[in-house]
Amino acid sequence: MLDERSLPLRERKRLRTRRTLAETALRLFTDHGFEATTLERLVEEAEVSKSTFFRAFPAKEAVAVEAETEVWTAYTAALDRGRPEGVVLDVLRDALTEVAVALDPDWDRRYVATRRLILTAPALLAYVDHYRTGVERQVVACLAGKLGLDDGDLRLQVLAELTTTAWSVAARDWVRNEADGGRERLVRRLRDAFRAVPASLDLRAPGTG
Amino acid sequence: MLDERSLPLRERKRLRTRRTLAETALRLFTDHGFEATTLERLVEEAEVSKSTFFRAFPAKEAVAVEAETEVWTAYTAALDRGRPEGVVLDVLRDALTEVAVALDPDWDRRYVATRRLILTAPALLAYVDHYRTGVERQVVACLAGKLGLDDGDLRLQVLAELTTTAWSVAARDWVRNEADGGRERLVRRLRDAFRAVPASLDLRAPGTG
DNA sequence: GAAAATTCTGGCACTCGGTCTCGTTTGGTG
DNA sequence: CACCAAACGAGACCGAGTGCCAGAATTTTC
Structure with a gap:
C-alpha cells in the first residue's frame, strides 16, 4: 500500500x-x-x-480500530479520485469492493482482532458508530460536489448509509466465521449484501389473520 | 406526556x-x-x-440532548407496543409520525436549542451519532422478534436506518427554519422524506457525454 | 561537512469527566 | 412512631486528554 x-x-x-x-x-x-x-x-x-x-x-x-479506518480512508480516497458514472449505488459498491481486495495482506488478521475487540468495549462501539457516520457525511459531500446536488439531499445520505451498512453486515458474517475463505469470501458477502438492499423496501409483515 | x-x-x-x-x-x-x-x-x-x-x-x-432522546424513547416504546402489519417501512414511518405529533408542547423550543448546540460541539455530535445507531439496533431487535427474522437481517437494518435518516433530514430542515409552521410542518417534511426514499436506489450520475 | 533553522520528542503539571465509597437524609410503610 | 429502603452530598480517586517547554533529532543552508 x-x-x-x-x-x-x-x-x-x-x-x-x-x-x-x-x-x-x-x-x-x-x-x-x-x-x-x-x-x-x-x-x-x-x-x-x-x-x-x-x-x-x-x-x-x-489506535484500537486502525484496521477499520484503513478501509474507509481508502474508500473515500477512491471516491474523491473517481468520476461517478451510471447508477450511484453501483459506483459506491464497486469502489468499496475494489478497496476490499486491495487491502494489505496483513489486514485480515488485524481486522478480525479489531472487530472482536469492539464487541467487548462500549467505548469502541461508540467510536466506530460515530466514525462511520463521519465517513457517510464525507461521501455525501463528495458526491454532492461531483453530481451537482445539495449537501442535504436525502438520496445521497441514504446511498452513503446503504454502503456502510452493506459492509457492516458482510464483515460481521465474515468475521464471525474467522475470516475463512479469505478476502474472496468477504467480497462475495459484500456483493450479496448489496443485492439484498432493494428488497428491504418491500419487506412486509407476514399476513396477520 | x-x-x-x-x-x-x-x-x-x-x-x-x-x-x-x-x-x-x-x-x-x-x-x-x-x-x-x-x-x-x-x-x-x-x-x-x-x-x-x-x-x-x-x-x-x-443532559444536553434530552429533547432528542425523548423522540426515540417514545418511538421504540411505540414499536414495542404495536403489532406490525403490512409494509414494514410504512409501519416505522407511521410510528415515528405519531410520536412527532404527540410530543410535549414545550418540546419544539428545546429541540431547536439542542440541534443548534450539537452543531457547535463535536462531542455532542458523536454522542447523538452513537445514540442513533443504538436506536436502530433496538428497532432491528424488536422487529426481528415480532417478524420472526434474524437479528442480522440486512433488510431490517436498512429499514431502521431509513427511518432515522428520514427524521434527521426532515428535522434539519425544520430546525433551520426556526421550526416555523410548528409541528405540522415537521410532519409534512417527514412525510416528504419518506416518500423520497425509494428514488435513492435509482439515482444516476448525469450522462457524462 | 558544520552550523542554523525546523520539527519532533519526552516530561510534567494541570483540567475535567466519570466512578466509588460511605455517612446522612428523606420518603414510603405498618 | 419506628423501621427500611432508596436517594443524596461530600470527597477521594482514576485516567484520558491538553499545554508548555527544554532538549534531541532531522533537514536545510552555506
Missing part, C-alpha cells in the same frame, strides 16, 4: 511508531481488555511518551 | 431535578458553550451534587 523506502527518514519513523503503537495496542487490549489497559501502560510498552501517542492518534479508541 | 400528579413524591422529585438539570444545562451550554461549561458549574447552578447528576444522566452529553 505505502512504499516504505521512498519516504524521508522522519516520515518513516513516524510510520514505524504508528505501527508499533497499533500492534502493541491490539495485543494489550485483546489480552487484558480495552478499558483495563491504561494509556500509560500502552505507551510504556511501546516505548514512546504519551505526547507522542496523541500526536499519532486523536484518542485511545482510535 | 407524563402525569405529574399521580406519581409518588420521590419520583416527582427525581423528575423535577431531571428537568431542572436539563433546563439549566441547555441555558448554560447555549450561553457559554458546551465544552466551556464544566459539570461542576452546572450542578452548582442546579443546586445538586455531582453524584445526583450521574444518577440522572449517564454523561455530560446526555
Whole structure:
C-alpha cells in the first residue's frame, strides 16, 4: 500500500511508531481488555511518551480500530479520485469492493482482532458508530460536489448509509466465521449484501389473520 | 406526556431535578458553550451534587440532548407496543409520525436549542451519532422478534436506518427554519422524506457525454 | 561537512469527566 | 412512631486528554 523506502527518514519513523503503537495496542487490549489497559501502560510498552501517542492518534479508541479506518480512508480516497458514472449505488459498491481486495495482506488478521475487540468495549462501539457516520457525511459531500446536488439531499445520505451498512453486515458474517475463505469470501458477502438492499423496501409483515 | 400528579413524591422529585438539570444545562451550554461549561458549574447552578447528576444522566452529553432522546424513547416504546402489519417501512414511518405529533408542547423550543448546540460541539455530535445507531439496533431487535427474522437481517437494518435518516433530514430542515409552521410542518417534511426514499436506489450520475 | 533553522520528542503539571465509597437524609410503610 | 429502603452530598480517586517547554533529532543552508 505505502512504499516504505521512498519516504524521508522522519516520515518513516513516524510510520514505524504508528505501527508499533497499533500492534502493541491490539495485543494489550485483546489480552487484558480495552478499558483495563491504561494509556500509560500502552505507551510504556511501546516505548514512546504519551505526547507522542496523541500526536499519532486523536484518542485511545482510535489506535484500537486502525484496521477499520484503513478501509474507509481508502474508500473515500477512491471516491474523491473517481468520476461517478451510471447508477450511484453501483459506483459506491464497486469502489468499496475494489478497496476490499486491495487491502494489505496483513489486514485480515488485524481486522478480525479489531472487530472482536469492539464487541467487548462500549467505548469502541461508540467510536466506530460515530466514525462511520463521519465517513457517510464525507461521501455525501463528495458526491454532492461531483453530481451537482445539495449537501442535504436525502438520496445521497441514504446511498452513503446503504454502503456502510452493506459492509457492516458482510464483515460481521465474515468475521464471525474467522475470516475463512479469505478476502474472496468477504467480497462475495459484500456483493450479496448489496443485492439484498432493494428488497428491504418491500419487506412486509407476514399476513396477520 | 407524563402525569405529574399521580406519581409518588420521590419520583416527582427525581423528575423535577431531571428537568431542572436539563433546563439549566441547555441555558448554560447555549450561553457559554458546551465544552466551556464544566459539570461542576452546572450542578452548582442546579443546586445538586455531582453524584445526583450521574444518577440522572449517564454523561455530560446526555443532559444536553434530552429533547432528542425523548423522540426515540417514545418511538421504540411505540414499536414495542404495536403489532406490525403490512409494509414494514410504512409501519416505522407511521410510528415515528405519531410520536412527532404527540410530543410535549414545550418540546419544539428545546429541540431547536439542542440541534443548534450539537452543531457547535463535536462531542455532542458523536454522542447523538452513537445514540442513533443504538436506536436502530433496538428497532432491528424488536422487529426481528415480532417478524420472526434474524437479528442480522440486512433488510431490517436498512429499514431502521431509513427511518432515522428520514427524521434527521426532515428535522434539519425544520430546525433551520426556526421550526416555523410548528409541528405540522415537521410532519409534512417527514412525510416528504419518506416518500423520497425509494428514488435513492435509482439515482444516476448525469450522462457524462 | 558544520552550523542554523525546523520539527519532533519526552516530561510534567494541570483540567475535567466519570466512578466509588460511605455517612446522612428523606420518603414510603405498618 | 419506628423501621427500611432508596436517594443524596461530600470527597477521594482514576485516567484520558491538553499545554508548555527544554532538549534531541532531522533537514536545510552555506
